[in-house]
Amino acid sequence: xxEIVNIVLEINNMIMKAKNLALVKxxxxxxxxxxxxxxxFKTTRPLNELAYGTIGVMLIIVGFVIYSGIQALKAAKSGxxxxxxxxxKITQKAASMAFSISIYMWLIGMFALDVFSVDSVNKAKLVxxxxxxGMTLIFxxxxxxxxxxxxxxxxx
Amino acid sequence: xxKELRAKENLTQIELAQKVGVxxxxxxxxxxxxxxxxxxxxxxxxxxxxxxxxxxxxxx
Numbered sequence: 001x002x003e004i005v006n007i008v009l010e011i012n013n014m015i016m017k018a019k020n021l022a023l024v025k026x027x028x029x030x031x032x033x034x035x036x037x038x039x040x041f042k043t044t045r046p047l048n049e050l051a052y053g054t055i056g057v058m059l060i061i062v063g064f065v066i067y068s069g070i071q072a073l074k075a076a077k078s079g080x081x082x083x084x085x086x087x088x089k090i091t092q093k094a095a096s097m098a099f100s101i102s103i104y105m106w107l108i109g110m111f112a113l114d115v116f117s118v119d120s121v122n123k124a125k126l127v128x129x130x131x132x133x134g135m136t137l138i139f140x141x142x143x144x145x146x147x148x149x150x151x152x153x154x155x156x
Numbered sequence: 157x158x159k160e161l162r163a164k165e166n167l168t169q170i171e172l173a174q175k176v177g178v179x180x181x182x183x184x185x186x187x188x189x190x191x192x193x194x195x196x197x198x199x200x201x202x203x204x205x206x207x208x209x210x211x212x213x214x215x216x
């Protein structure tokens with residue numbers, strides 16, 4: 001009897017955690033969308049290709065955050081854990097892979113900007129913006145890919 | 157192995173996942189042999205089937 005009560009309490013705890021996680025993710029998505037809306041509304045210059053590219057990347061990031069929030073809600077609905085040891089390992093592996101790949105991306109980015117004639121302040125801004133968005137995109141794609149194929153950690 | 161044991165116990169993937177506190181995808185990858193569980197998870201799964209770890213998980 002005590003064991004059943006314990007299991008029920010544990011499942012309840014997992015559901016609460018999953019719901020909280022979903023709430024955090026939806027809040028983050030709303031915050032990003034709000035900031036983006038504010039930026040578009042506030043800017044006085046007409047939007048160029050770079051701005052549209054940035055908006056596109058931000059929408060992909062928001063989409064990913066909303067998708068993971070929905071997954072957490074679904075887990076809560078089925079009484080499952082939203083984050084377990086496999087999902088944590090996948091996140092860690094995706095983060096480390098994204099970091100390794102981004103080192104080369106930063107180098108290519110800096111080289112490419114050296115080729116084009118951009119003034120130094122804008123150049124620094126561009127390198128940082130492209131680098132950060134690139135890292136996030138690489139992380140999202142690897143994270144989604146590993147979630148589909150799993151991780152073969154035999155050789156890790 | 158887990159798939160057969162689960163079928164024997166009439167457990168769905170979701171039910172097993174609920175019992176051991178993981179996501180359903182983790183059970184899917186375990187059944188496909190695409191994920192090596194932690195010692196704790198291996199212990200919890202073996203406990204569900206009332207077997208020893210080495211009877212459920214074979215090191216290949």
